[in-house]
Amino acid sequence: MLRACLTDFLALFFPQACLACQAALVAGEQHLCTMCRAELPYTNYHQLPAAHNPLSRRFWGKLPVTHTLSYLRFLRHGQVQHLLHQLKYQGQQDVGKALGQLYGAELATAGLSPEFDLIVPVPLHRRKLARRGYNQADAFAAGLATALPCSWSATALRRTEHTASQTRKSRTERWQNVATVFEVAQPQEVVGRHILLVDDVLTTGATLEACGAALLAAGARQLSIATIACAE
Ligand SMILES: [Zn+2]
Structure with missing residues (x-):
């Protein structure tokens, strides 16, 4: 109670902003304002049977993926792009952690917690890691791990060589680019x-596919995928 009062008191002088729209948060709101909570474009794919989940198709015939999930x-130009921009380029690891906690709580409510044994984030190359100071996927993994709950490992997977920027490459080139760069x-x-x-x-899905293939080749029993957002 005292702590809640203190938080409200501090918020008078240092109001926290909504991570999506920057509006000042009011008492009882955390990370996201009530409006954004209600209006963010949630996929709710975790509520669909796998056969009806449109994301599952991206890995059909390539990799056996049990659950393909995206929050x-x-x-x-929408709020989701703003959230991801803050996470990747503005040093806001809290965004990834908060979204991981929110999504993890939903997955737990849907009964998915007992299925997963370990959360593994896609690793950044160490040069990129040095430049950014953190891996944005680690922040999301840590948030999910708290809420599910489940353990996570930033060291299970690693990149073996530097990859050029993905943005100007065709799908085949991207695949060739990432296929050999991950190892367990x-x-x-x-x-x-x-x-x-x-x-x-x-x-x-090329990067996730390459990581997933490496994990299965190393002896993982089953593979599922979760991302903060999916481009359609
Ligand atoms: Zn907002």
Whole structure:
């Protein structure tokens, strides 16, 4: 109670802003304002049977993925783009952690918690990691891990070489670019386990596919995927 009062008191002088629209948060709101909470473009794919989940199709014939999950739809110039921009380029790791906690709570309510043994974020190359100071997928993994709850590992997977920027490449070129760059650094962490592989955005799925293939080849029993947002 005292702590709640103190938080409200401090908020008078240092109001926290909504991570999506920047409006000042009021008492009882955390990370996102009530309006954004209500209006963000949630996919709710976790409520659909796998056969009806449109994201599952992206991996059909390529990789056996049990659940393909994404919290939000990525819309250009929308609030989701703003959230991801803050997470990736403005040093706001809290955005990833908060979204991970919110989504993790929903997945737990849907009864998915017992399915996953370990959360593994897609790793950044160490040069990029050094430049940014953090991996945005780690923040999302940490948030999910708290809410599900489930353990997570930033060391299970690693990148083996530098990849050029993905943005100007065709799908085939992207695939060739990422296919050989991931390896399981700690096989004992993944053998026989259902791995929830996580990243910030699902676009072509090439990076997630390469990571997933490496995890299954190293002995993971089952693979699921979760991202903050998906481009359609
Ligand atoms: Zn808002």
